[in-house]
Amino acid sequence: MAAEAETKALPIRDAEGALLSAFVERVTTAIESGEKDLVLRAVGDLHESDSGDLIEALDPDLRPRLVELMGSAFDFTALTQVDDAIREEILDELEPETVAAGVAELDSDDAVYLLEDLTRDEQTEILDKLPAPERVALERSLLYPEESAGRRMQTEFISVAPFWTVGQTIDHMRETDDLPERFYEIYVVDPAHKLIGTVSLDRLLRTKRPISISELVDKNHRSVHATDDQEEVARFFERYDLIAAPVVDDDGRLVGVMTVDDVVDVIEDEADEDLKALGGVRSAEELSDSVLYTARSRFPWLFANMLTAFLSAFVISRFEGSLEKMVALAVLMPIVASMGGNAGTQTMTVAVRALATQELGRSNAWRIIRREVSVGALNGLAFALIMGSCAAFVFSNPGLFVVMALAVITVLTAAGLGGILIPLGLEKLGVDPAVSSGPFVTTITDVVGFFSFLGIATLYFHLG
Amino acid sequence: MAAEAETKALPIRDAEGALLSAFVERVTTAIESGEKDLVLRAVGDLHESDSGDLIEALDPDLRPRLVELMGSAFDFTALTQVDDAIREEILDELEPETVAAGVAELDSDDAVYLLEDLTRDEQTEILDKLPAPERVALERSLLYPEESAGRRMQTEFISVAPFWTVGQTIDHMRETDDLPERFYEIYVVDPAHKLIGTVSLDRLLRTKRPISISELVDKNHRSVHATDDQEEVARFFERYDLIAAPVVDDDGRLVGVMTVDDVVDVIEDEADEDLKALGGVRSAEELSDSVLYTARSRFPWLFANMLTAFLSAFVISRFEGSLEKMVALAVLMPIVASMGGNAGTQTMTVAVRALATQELGRSNAWRIIRREVSVGALNGLAFALIMGSCAAFVFSNPGLFVVMALAVITVLTAAGLGGILIPLGLEKLGVDPAVSSGPFVTTITDVVGFFSFLGIATLYFHLG
Numbered sequence: 038m039a040a041e042a043e044t045k046a047l048p049i050r051d052a053e054g055a056l057l058s059a060f061v062e063r064v065t066t067a068i069e070s071g072e073k074d075l076v077l078r079a080v081g082d083l084h085e086s087d088s089g090d091l092i093e094a095l096d097p098d099l100r101p102r103l104v105e106l107m108g109s110a111f112d113f114t115a116l117t118q119v120d121d122a123i124r125e126e127i128l129d130e131l132e133p134e135t136v137a138a139g140v141a142e143l144d145s146d147d148a149v150y151l152l153e154d155l156t157r158d159e160q161t162e163i164l165d166k167l168p169a170p171e172r173v174a175l176e177r178s179l180l181y182p183e184e185s186a187g188r189r190m191q192t193e194f195i196s197v198a199p200f201w202t203v204g205q206t207i208d209h210m211r212e213t214d215d216l217p218e219r220f221y222e223i224y225v226v227d228p229a230h231k232l233i234g235t236v237s238l239d240r241l242l243r244t245k246r247p248i249s250i251s252e253l254v255d256k257n258h259r260s261v262h263a264t265d266d267q268e269e270v271a272r273f274f275e276r277y278d279l280i281a282a283p284v285v286d287d288d289g290r291l292v293g294v295m296t297v298d299d300v301v302d303v304i305e306d307e308a309d310e311d312l313k314a315l316g317g318v319r320s321a322e323e324l325s326d327s328v329l330y331t332a333r334s335r336f337p338w339l340f341a342n343m344l345t346a347f348l349s350a351f352v353i354s355r356f357e358g359s360l361e362k363m364v365a366l367a368v369l370m371p372i373v374a375s376m377g378g379n380a381g382t383q384t385m386t387v388a389v390r391a392l393a394t395q396e397l398g399r400s401n402a403w404r405i406i407r408r409e410v411s412v413g414a415l416n417g418l419a420f421a422l423i424m425g426s427c428a429a430f431v432f433s434n435p436g437l438f439v440v441m442a443l444a445v446i447t448v449l450t451a452a453g454l455g456g457i458l459i460p461l462g463l464e465k466l467g468v469d470p471a472v473s474s475g476p477f478v479t480t481i482t483d484v485v486g487f488f489s490f491l492g493i494a495t496l497y498f499h500l501g
Numbered sequence: 502m503a504a505e506a507e508t509k510a511l512p513i514r515d516a517e518g519a520l521l522s523a524f525v526e527r528v529t530t531a532i533e534s535g536e537k538d539l540v541l542r543a544v545g546d547l548h549e550s551d552s553g554d555l556i557e558a559l560d561p562d563l564r565p566r567l568v569e570l571m572g573s574a575f576d577f578t579a580l581t582q583v584d585d586a587i588r589e590e591i592l593d594e595l596e597p598e599t600v601a602a603g604v605a606e607l608d609s610d611d612a613v614y615l616l617e618d619l620t621r622d623e624q625t626e627i628l629d630k631l632p633a634p635e636r637v638a639l640e641r642s643l644l645y646p647e648e649s650a651g652r653r654m655q656t657e658f659i660s661v662a663p664f665w666t667v668g669q670t671i672d673h674m675r676e677t678d679d680l681p682e683r684f685y686e687i688y689v690v691d692p693a694h695k696l697i698g699t700v701s702l703d704r705l706l707r708t709k710r711p712i713s714i715s716e717l718v719d720k721n722h723r724s725v726h727a728t729d730d731q732e733e734v735a736r737f738f739e740r741y742d743l744i745a746a747p748v749v750d751d752d753g754r755l756v757g758v759m760t761v762d763d764v765v766d767v768i769e770d771e772a773d774e775d776l777k778a779l780g781g782v783r784s785a786e787e788l789s790d791s792v793l794y795t796a797r798s799r800f801p802w803l804f805a806n807m808l809t810a811f812l813s814a815f816v817i818s819r820f821e822g823s824l825e826k827m828v829a830l831a832v833l834m835p836i837v838a839s840m841g842g843n844a845g846t847q848t849m850t851v852a853v854r855a856l857a858t859q860e861l862g863r864s865n866a867w868r869i870i871r872r873e874v875s876v877g878a879l880n881g882l883a884f885a886l887i888m889g890s891c892a893a894f895v896f897s898n899p900g901l902f903v904v905m906a907l908a909v910i911t912v913l914t915a916a917g918l919g920g921i922l923i924p925l926g927l928e929k930l931g932v933d934p935a936v937s938s939g940p941f942v943t944t945i946t947d948v949v950g951f952f953s954f955l956g957i958a959t960l961y962f963h964l965g
Contacts (some may be wrong), residue, residue, distance in 0.1 A: 127778025279763035298742035308772030316850025332879040346836040367831035372810040415796040
């Protein structure tokens with residue numbers, strides 16, 4: 038895709054966007070030689086995302102050495118693009134002076150991103166080495182709650198008074214050196230620095246110089262609060278197709294700007310979290326984690342599942358007598374439970390996702406509950422016919438049709454009900470439904486599945 | 502959050518961002534009165550996302566009536582914000598003239614979004630009523646493959662020649678009426694309309710009027726091809742934190758612009774698809790779908806699962822003799838299979854997600870395969886001890902420790918191996934691993950689970 042840098046001699050990515058191993062090897066050799074010039078030539082003029090991927094592809098020992106060898110040529114923004122574990126490893130290895138010098142060059146949002154995972158002591162050690170204005174701005178951002186707009190915002194922005202003209206504003210921008218790297222709108226504030234409104238750059242460009250800013254200002258601006266959660270902010274950006282939004286404090290004073298690139302990362306992260314949570318994996322799990330760490334982090338979910346499986350086993354054990362008299366039941370019972378588990382997962386997936394995107398709420402909850410139960414009952418009916426016929430045919434026992442059919446209808450209806458009620462209930466209790474719904478839904482479908490099948494069989498065939 | 506429109510009298514959303522039912526009722530009453538003025542007053546000056554949500558909240562019969570009553574005051578962009586099924590219903594109800602008039606007002610990307618789901622005849626009927634330049638642009642966009650950059654791009658953009666000055670460019674923008682609604686960069690093209698590079702608006706604003714555009718142009722621009730898949734484009738935007746990117750055809754001619762707001766929707770949609778696919782739900786399933794439609798669309802996944810469950814049942818039936826002699830095995834076997842299923846899902850979730858985000862590729866596949874198998878074996882060992890002890894204790898049979906422990910290690914290791922190899926294999930075959938991995942992984946863990954547990958028990962206790 039990319040009609041990339043025409044000035045660059047060698048390609049660094051293949052057609053699918055993966056980093057070329059030839060490029061990684063070239064850099065590895067250069068680092069091992071220990072010569073700064075060789076490294077700089079091998080690395081070239083990389084975008085931060087490319088150097089982030091390069092760092093991840095390097096041998097762990099070589100990563101801090103790359104940063105040290107590159108010196109001031111290394112853009113610390115690259116470290117915001119690598120896995121958390123890798124970033125912490127590198128920052129641990131580097132001298133605090135090196136880190137401070139790198140952080141000083143960063144936009145404030147990137148600097149906060151690097152600092153926030155460090156311990157209080159490590160943060161202080163680095164912050165103390167920064168110039169006062171930057172230190173104060175970073176300290177203030179770090180005071181906001183984790184994952185809030187205050188942590189993700191940039192504190193570099195352009196604000197002007199409403200009585201300025203377009204010409205004055207443009208001249209101001211031409212003469213100021215300390216501008217944000219990229220920006221899309223400017224902000225109009227009153228003398229107390231309270232936000233009045235925004236002016237987009239295209240609006241500014243299209244207006245003649247003598248016009249006053251107060252005539253251009255969009256007072257219908259959409260702003261966020263510094264304490265708003267990043268996920269709320271992301272939904273807000275998405276809903277109104279925003280590129281940037283001013284961030285205000287409790288008094289309505291402009292304290293920063295959130296931009297869409299941060300929001301894209303948040304959306305990606307939140308989708309990632311929900312998906313992993315539903316699959317029983319911690320959201321922080323990364324491909325670079327070690328075997329031991331990964332095994333330990335996945336243990337609790339498996340342990341919870343083991344407890345629900347023990348519960349199912351207990352239900353089954355109540356029917357040992359029936360199973361001894363009719364071993365066909367042992368063969369068929371896992372099918373019933375498995376169908377229930379899958380139907381429950383379907384409903385739960387839809388519910389968890391709709392809750393996350395705020396499509397499911399109080400206004401339509403009842404309609405969706407009714408729909409899910411009806412869908413479960415309807416597919417229950419369909420599979421009752423199919424699976425009942427198969428069971429009766431294979432074991433040449435017509436009674437198995439009745440038992441299987443009734444059990445399948447019961448479990449698929451219960452799956453629909455449990456699959457929607459459990460996420461809704463957990464959300465109401467303030468528990469993340471993506472993380473916790475799975476084991477509960479499985480428990481319901483397994484217990485209902487085994488109990489209904491074995492119970493109905495015991496009654497029907499008088500096995501009790 | 503939103504310091505929303507200060508001019509608006511009544512709030513339309515609650516604190517969590519959900520539409521207020523009082524607002525929906527007010528609009529409903531106004532539509533039922535059939536008076537245009539009442540409707541316009543009730544609806545007010547809504548953002549397209551708000552009117553999209555309003556339309557979804559209305560009774561289906563009232564939706565087309567709202568559009569008709571509002572007349573030219575209705576912004577068709579709102580229809581890009583509602584579920585597909587609802588959009589198609591509304592477009593079906595409206596007169597082609599009404600739709601054509603609405604489409605004519607849209608940005609080209611929104612117009613294509615509305616038109617692409619209609620039949621060829623319906624498209625032609627509407628396109629024929631549009632002015633020639635717009636019709637041609639839309640027809641050209643519709644020729645690009647579905648879900649390509651060509652479908653998602655805006656064909657409105659500003660292009661200038663490299664020999665223009667900053668002053669000329671700004672004057673041109675001030676004098677042209679037909680500019681895109683919002684834009685963030687302008688494009689520099691040669692006489693054949695081939696893309697030379699981009700100039701960001703902030704760069705333009707910061708530069709003095711007599712400077713030539715050729716001095717500002719960023720030739721390192723990152724462009725996409727009109728035939729590129731939207732998911733590739735989204736990864737590209739995400740990797741390089743882009744706000745907009747020029748879209749070029751096979752000859753390098755500038756044909757449109759992709760903007761980040763479309764990319765945010767793509768990222769959200771793709772995450773949605775992966776999540777739903779893993780949960781066994783079609784990506785197109787929406788909350789507004791009917792019971793019958795939903796039940797039918799979920800049937801195939803349940804059917805596939807039934808086949809794998811039959812396979813497990815077949816494996817169990819091979820051990821009927823063992824089960825008759827020792828009914829404890831029937832009680833314990835579902836636990837083993839269930840642990841395997843859950844461990845397999847964990848690995849599969851990580852693999853599917855990493856493949857989607859291109860974090861998993863040829864360069865690290867072997868390392869991840871080794872890691873997943875090791876994680877499976879390690880947790881297998883841990884659960885072997887726990888579950889073996891429990892089984893031996895509950896049934897007062899020390900031999901069950903050995904049988905359970907060996908089976909658990911086997912199935913968790915197999916789950917790690919299957920959970921990673923199946924998504925990798927499907928990806929290699931060009932099949933979407935998110936959609937198809939589940940049933941295969943479950944088959945492996947179920948079959949290995951039942952076979953290893955019952956097989957080892959048969960050998961150990963001489964039940965054969």
